[in-house]
Amino acid sequence: MWYFVVPEVVFGEDALSRLAELKGKSAFIVTDKNIVNLGFIDKVKEQLSQAGIKSNVFDEVEPDPSLQTVRKGVVLMNQYQPDWIVAVGGGSVMDAAKSMRVEYERPDIKAEEINPFISDLGLGTKTKLICIPTTSGTGAEVTFAVVLTDTADQRKLGLINCEILSDIAIVDPAFTVAMPPQITSDTGMDALTHAVEGFSCTWKNDFTDGLCIRATQLIFQYLPRAVKNGQDMEAREKMHNAATVAGIGFGNSLAALAHATGHSLGAVFHTPHGRAVGLFLPYTIEFIGDAREELWTEIAYALKLEVPKGKKAASVLAQAIRDLSRNIKQPLSIKEAGIPSDKFNSSMEKLIDNTMADGSLIVSARVPNVAETEKFFRYAYEGKSIDF
Ligand SMILES: [Fe+2]
CATH class of the missing domain: 1.20.1090.10 (Dehydroquinate synthase-like - alpha domain)
Incomplete structure (x- = not known):
């Protein structure tokens, strides 16, 4: 048996305005400091507020994100109880957000335990995930694999499960203009x-x-x-x-x-x-x-x-x-x-x-x-x- 999975993909100029159509109360934005400094998060928040959604920002994702960073984000998610998670960044940010989402929705599963054989993750009841890539390369906005680093053990973990796919990918070229x-x-x-x-x-x-x-x-x-x-x-x-x-x-x-x-x-x-x-x-x-x-x-x-x-x-x-x-x-x-x-x-x-x-x-x-x-x-x- 083979399958083909893909999230809703919104692309082209002004794709970001898809956020203004969302229904919900609160969003948890996962990103890094560089993206915040570029002013992208303000744009995202502005669209979310048009939908009446208030947002909290976690901007501590590092390149090659660690399990430890994922845990940190999940603690805050548990506090804010978002019904949307919005990842804004490159592959590292999106991978961190996908992993946080699993731990937030399924506290009984640790990110490092994600594997292709869990067939009933049942994600999507507590929150949905939106990925907004700011580089044009990794494809992490539409793939169901993540790479995390366990800094305690100095090892990289490649984790796969087709349910960890984002719900919506917003492929808006405006987010790539500042890329060197x-x-x-x-x-x-x-x-x-x-x-x-x-x-x-x-x-x-x-x-x-x-x-x-x-x-x-x-x-x-x-x-x-x-x-x-x-x-x-x-x-x-x-x-x-x-x-x-x-x-x-x-x-x-x-x-x-x-x-x-x-x-x-x-x-x-x-x-x-x-x-x-x-x-x-x-x-x-x-x-x-x-x-x-x-x-x-x-x-x-x-x-x-x-x-x-x-x-x-x-x-x-x-x-x-x-x-x-x-x-x-x-x-x-x-x-x-x-x-x-x-x-x-x-x-x-x-x-x-x-x-x-x-x-x-x-x-x-x-x-x-x-x-x-x-x-x-x-x-x-x-x-x-x-x-x-
Ligand atoms: Fe690659």
Whole structure:
């Protein structure tokens, strides 16, 4: 049995005004200090007040949110008893809010216990969740997975359950205008990696294919523009839509090898998520190669890339992604990402272990063994195309 889940998605200019139509008494806004300083929370509160909803703000979500932060938010939620939770921010904020919502509605379940096999979370009776992304990349507004950090144990927890999905995603491009070029570029590469991996992993399906292909086209067309000029509202809007479309796509399929290796690199060297997974995407396509040649051909066709006779679509597509990356100032190799070779070499065992333990690896159309994983990292360090 397979299923496809998606929240109500409100998009485009003025999407935020959806808040003024809500029915309820109080909202609990989850965000971070940076978003407050940008004035976004005032805009959100203004719309909520038009609906007669009073709001409280929790602005303490940190990058890579911790279980401890989630607990802190839940204490306040219990105090305020909100009937709406509104997350305003990037993936970290939305993941924190999704987790808080579970503990608030189900005090008998701890966030770290969320797993795909709980079939009756019964969320939605006490509160509903709205996600308003301020970056165009993670897709967390439409996915049912969260990543939390247990600071006491120094470990990352990937938690999945299809009921933790938001009720409404508000995809309003106005919230992305202030995003600096580097973050636009990094998060855009995350969205591209979701789209390509969602289309090519072994859990791909008829419901997600079209979404992943369309998102790939939009990102190729509009990401360079959004990076070059943050005020280009057409590019901002298309990128914001693309990230959510890719989120629905890979959220109902899965991400694979580029995410497994990207998570691994990020855990050791703190490379931003999108930069890390985007870096590995062309190497991933080359490594999977013939196992998905038909699909690389489909993507190449959708992007109007020419595949000359005697050449593989995998290498043409990998090159096109490298050209895009170069254009938006992404590193093409681990070396270019600024990681010194001595630190890279001494971390090899950890990099391999992390990759092997990553849940994304199992849906890769070709799964590397330990020796191949090491070789993969070494090639990616030097910027060498995969030839094995
Ligand atoms: Fe991602």
